[in-house]
Amino acid sequence: MLTMLTLTLSLVVPAPATPAEDPPNIILILADDLGWTDVSGGRMNLGHGSDFYETPHLDRLAAEGMAFPHAYAAGANCSPTRAALMSGQYAPRTGVYTVGSLDRTGRGPEPPLRGIATRPDLSAETVTMAERLQGRGYATCHIGKYHVGGQKGTRGTTPSEQGFDENFGGGPAGHAGRSFADASGRFGPRVGPELDAFARPGTHLTDAVTDAAIDFMGRHADRPFFVQLAHYAVHTPIRGQGRPDLVARFRSRGAPASEHRDADYAALVAGIDESLGRVRRFLSETRDGRGRRLSARTLIIVTSDNGGLTGPAGVTANTPLKGQKGEYHEGGIRVPLVFWYPARIPAGGICHEPVTTVDLLPTVLGVAGIAAATDEVIDGSDLAPLLRDPTATLGRDGIFWHFPGYLRQSGRDARPVSIIRRGRWKLVYRYEETRCALFDLRADPGEATDRADDEPAVTTSLRTRLAAWLDDVGGLPPVHRDSGRPAAGP
Template sequence: MKVLTTLAGILAVSLAAHAANKPNLIFILADDLGYTDVACFGSKYYETPNIDRLAKQGMRFTDGYTCGPNCQPTRAALMSGQYMPRTGVYTVGSIDRFDWQSRPLQPVDNVTSLPLEKITIANALKKAGYATGMFGKWHLGNDAAHHPSKRGFDEAIESAGLHFDFVTDPKADYPEGQYLADFLTDKAVDFVRRHKDEPFFLYLPHFGVHSPHQAKEELIAKFKDKPSAGGHHSPAYAAMIASVDESVGRIVALLDELKLADNTLVIFASDNGGVGGYDREGIRQAQGITDNAPLRGGKGMLYEGGTRVPFIFRWPGKVRSGTTCHEPIISVDLYPTFLEIAGAQPPANYPLDGKSFVKLLTGDGTGTLQRDAIYWHFPGYLGAGAGSWRMTPAGAIRAGDWKLIEFFEDHRLELYNLRDDLSQTNDLATKLPDRTKELHGKLLAWRKELNAPMPTKNIPSTQPGVSKKKKNKKASAD
């Protein structure tokens, strides 16, 4: 009996040591931060010393993409590991958010919460023995059943619809006068300190730099006399970016203090492109705050400015410092990547659309992933005010250096070589019909495989709820 007890004790210690050695995961997500809104991705106006240091100490992905051109579909893809046709989350709000009745197509119904049958990455990591915490913008359902504390997170502070309307579990009061990014970072720091002796997954999705563009006065003052550069000009927006950057710095400093850096992967990214670049598209009604140049377009569009964002990974001893990778990655790739790092198996009978890119992270930046393409599906409308549109129903595919966009209203196809034409100014669809046909065929096959719903012809007599439809209400934040 004594021998059995001793063996049991040894086994318990061994299992505890194994669990403690599992890498920690920290995912910091900015809201509406554009591709060039950080210095290490090109800005000469915004100042991001901590994010830049993260890149110098890790790997920067130049071709990182979000699954959606705005907030909610990207967050659904990140949490579920699935493309939009599987989640049904295509945009923010209902199909009646914008007055599409004047358009040729009736958009697909939009799911406004992540379906309960979806197994979140937090669910999967919790099952693998991780403590899980989320502090910030959830945006995947406001009722109790969809609260992050019911979707795999042990602890959660999130907004119930409005940016500053917090529902917390456990209960936490928001101190009057404290800046939001600081409050969320305080909670994240406390979570890490309490779970430093066990593997943890920290998800820190900031509300910044989404509107309203409110920042600390002392940071705004810092940028008031600074000359604009490359379409970057707003002191308030720059100050918001600076606060997100401070948050990144605090988290990294904490890991160094607790001697957790070598066992922690830190990820920094954005949920969609920056709000800007619309003037060059002739969309004068859309109000921009930044510019994504040299990328075309901005948030709400399937051009590069809407979906290409900064991706940075830091993991001392595992990810080589100062490396750059040009292989395309997309939001759904994070789920299988996190699972591989955690040594966890994918959920049974649950399709994951992404590919783990651990081998890219631990390589020299020159690796590739074994897949044909990445995809987008947006069967709805995004307005820009005064009857103009940032986006009409469309889909897209990127394969190698090539990107094809299909616009569903008139079946127009646009083809670009992103290696030679990052700004997407030279449409090659008519010049390269074979390449266009090849990519369009892959896009059609992908939609068929995922049973992606398509918008239908808009017939006024069958529009749902038109007789009840009132003048557009103020749209919820996207």
């Protein structure tokens, strides 16, 4: 059964801040569409780092902090993951299941089921991570892509209404449209105009969001701050969107052995990595009013909102994982994740416990010394035990996804599923077939072999846990297209 999480200070690692001491600064860096294998180091992806893309700063962060190679996005595309990040809740609670409609069925015959309704924004009633930190005395700032607030017809959902003291660029748009400021020094209508203050003609978006972050941190160095730095990269469009000096660097290289070979995409990845390097340099060189380096009291978390987009619109590859952004195969939901806090987190850890986006809110609250109320429902788990000991486990039923609809466009074929990942096993309930598929991800990360018939006890156990979770969170099934009747669940 799903457990309501009440944070207690005795479980917090890093040690919780008390009223007499400052809680640590928190920087949450969220890349857009950065896949599990889109980083060059192997600590985050079981040795499957890219031989073409370059992320030396992120690789160093992972070596100095803790990497989670079994980390997952809460959704297979942008909005559901961002809603989960802000709320600590799974999609059935937030109502944010996907971008747009859950009934994007593509061309050809209509499928037998129809997707349910989905929200475009996080509810104004949701108490967000930023609001909780704001109440603890943090200066809060969102920079970059937001995409879960300000949609037409919604109220109270913009970043400034959801706990952020300052917002640079965050709005309802799902992508920027272009990566460079125009001749007038503006990024255009899909990027919030506040970010234009950090642009001049030709400025790259990644550089501007980094400048905005450094400016905010510099102005708030004497109090705890929370920065949500949400890059627009590496979302489409890709062609012509990389910074020219970086594109030239990758074009001058020989052909790699892997499927990673697009210079524009590599330049966008490198830009994100350079941004991290600039942030870390600022932290190490800047002291607060008491003479303390900011790097000594700052937690950095880096992750992505979903897996890489491979084709036909994408240019990267998720090998050895199956699938891509928008699909609930591993390639669509497995993402890089690193925690870095040198004062508290031992260097060099690699934790193999499966974790997910909903875990970030309770973990951040614990670090900040904020206890959740006993009547609050937070679906995630505080990762404190893992940050203390990477060999630890969380002892929970598993991590879950519920996608009651379709995304059959642009080469993707996402159909209604509910999923549980527990230990080495991933069970996928397919609503069209009313049956389960079972994959041993330790032996078969590419999900090539269905083991459901070979492992009936595992299948039954996971199916039971999945059904209980759906009942707990109120996960509604898709409906039959002809009759409107709910489809049978697990």
